Amino acid sequence: MFLTLKRNAGSSSEGTEDSDFSAEHTDSSESDAHAVRNTRLTRSSLRLSRNSQDLKESADHDETPPRTPTGNAPSSESDIDMSSPNVSHDESLAKELSLKESGLAHRPKRRRFHESYNFNMKCPTPGCNSLGKCIPGPLFYFLRISTLPLKGLDSRDKHVEERTLSQRQNENRHSARQQAQMERQLRYKEKVTEMRRKRNSVPLKEQKDKYTEHRQTHGSSREPLLENITSDYDLELFRKAQARALDDLEKLRLQGQVTEGGNMIKTILFGRYELDTWYHSPYPEEYARLGRLYMCEFCLKYMKSQTILRRHMAKCVWKHPPGDEVYRKGAISVFEVDGKKNKIYCQNLCLLAKLFLDHKTLYYDVEPFLFYVMTEADNTGCHLVGYFSKEKNSFLNYNVSCILTMPQYMRQGYGKMLIDFSYLLSKVEEKVGSPERPLSDLGLISYRSYWKEVLLHYLYNFQGKEISIKEISQETAVNPVDIVSTLQSLQMLKYWKGKHLILKRQDLIDDWKTKEAKRGSNKTIDPTSLKWSPPKGI
Secondary structure: OOOOOOOOOOEOOOOOEOOOOOOOOOOHHHHHHHHHHHHHHHHHHHHHHHHHHHHHHHHHHOOOOOOOOOOOOOOOHHHOOOOOOOOOHHHHHHHHHHHHHOOOOOOOOOOOHHHHOOOOOOOOOOOOOOOOOOOOOOOOOOOOOOOOOOOOHHHHHHHHHHHHHHHHHHHHHHHHHHHHHHHHHHHHHHHHHHHHHOOOOOOOHHHHHHHHHHHHHHOOOOOOOOOOOOOHHHHHHHHHHHHHHHHHHHHHHHHOOOOOOOOOOOEEEEOOEEEEOOOOOOOOHHHHOOOEEEEOOOOOOEEOOHHHHHHHHHHOOOOOOOOEEEEEEOOEEEEEEEOOOOHHHHHHHHHHHHOOOOOOOOOOOOOOEEEEEEEEEEOOEEEEEEEEEEEOOOOOOEEEOEEEEOHHHOOOOHHHHHHHHHHHHHHHHOOOEEEOOOOOHHHHHHHHHHHHHHHHHHHHHOOOOOOOHHHHHHHHOEOHHHHHHHHHHOOOEEEEOOEEEEOOOHHHHHHHHHHHHHHOOOOOOOHHHEOOOOOOOO
């Protein structure tokens, strides 16, 4: 059996609604039962409408809404207790169905604060009088917050007063100090003004001529004359500031923070040694501005950090310079390196040498030169001691273009060994050699010392009465000009009766013999250990 519910909407003056339900019989056998049910539903609806009218009338007579057992007013007809014995279960079911089907059913009323608030509630916080300010949780709110006194007001006011008092005292102290400073500054300003007034602001003609002459004579190489340009006080102040700036720069230079040349490398890590550089070398800018370089002592490659050097040393296969080994005696070896065949190595060698040589100008054009690199061998490889370079074809018979001994091997006799080896090559070539000019300061000292020993050794073994400069030059391969300059420095060359005489000073020869005996033969070049022939067709 299927029931179809129809709604007959109607509104009374009191705002109540009545709904009539009619049932259509779909089966003739059940028509009597439906008639009884229809009569029962109509009666229940009438009773509900009467109850709602009674409640509305009582609400009109009383201004305050009726309260539920919990103290709250009912919000709609649904709040009426439907479980009373006067209302049957069928009637309550019919009421629910009618409310669901009707679209005009009222929503529950929104409760106001004064309707739902219980004024008899107490604050659970111990010691609180429930007058406000105390909010232990979301369920407790109190209206009279302004009636609660502020706690700790006296201590807070006292703290504020103390802080205000201290601020006033500080302001008074600072104002007194500033006033004293201003007075002292004013007196100092008056003193300076008086000193500047004494200066003659108009220079005399003699002074102008003096300034002009000084500028024309020295140009910008010297400091200009500063007298009478400004007051004595300002000039003295400038001198003090200048001296202080020079002192500060000197301190920074000693600490290594400031260098004379721009982008100068201060130190290099070369093998087991950390070397301080002397001069500027034209390394690439990205390396020169670092201030410290790390170099492989075998291939002379330069790097930026210790980590890169460590990785390079782990895979570097070089243990000696490239080229041919032309000399070996003990741990000392000399390698001949062609600048055309090993261009990168020779360029790195020239850049390294420039860090310790002032007059060197050759860096990258290395192809016309031969490099003779001296090394000292141990169980780890052949370590660089020094080198010299010479032109493959020199029209002036220069046997050395550039010579260098590494700083860690200086003053140990290796410089003279390099010079002796260069003259040994000249003897094999049957030429008279000479170093290329100009010589550096250390190079000139080394060559003068070598030439002195060569001449004293020759005179010690000479037994004749007549001696020739040309014979000395042919036997020692030293240029005659160098021989004459050395004899003059030793005061052994005299001019007497129109002839040049060589004075054989026995005291100098004896001193040289004594030093030679103490020195031994460890740091000398053995001609028999040379395995070299002059290059041809280079």
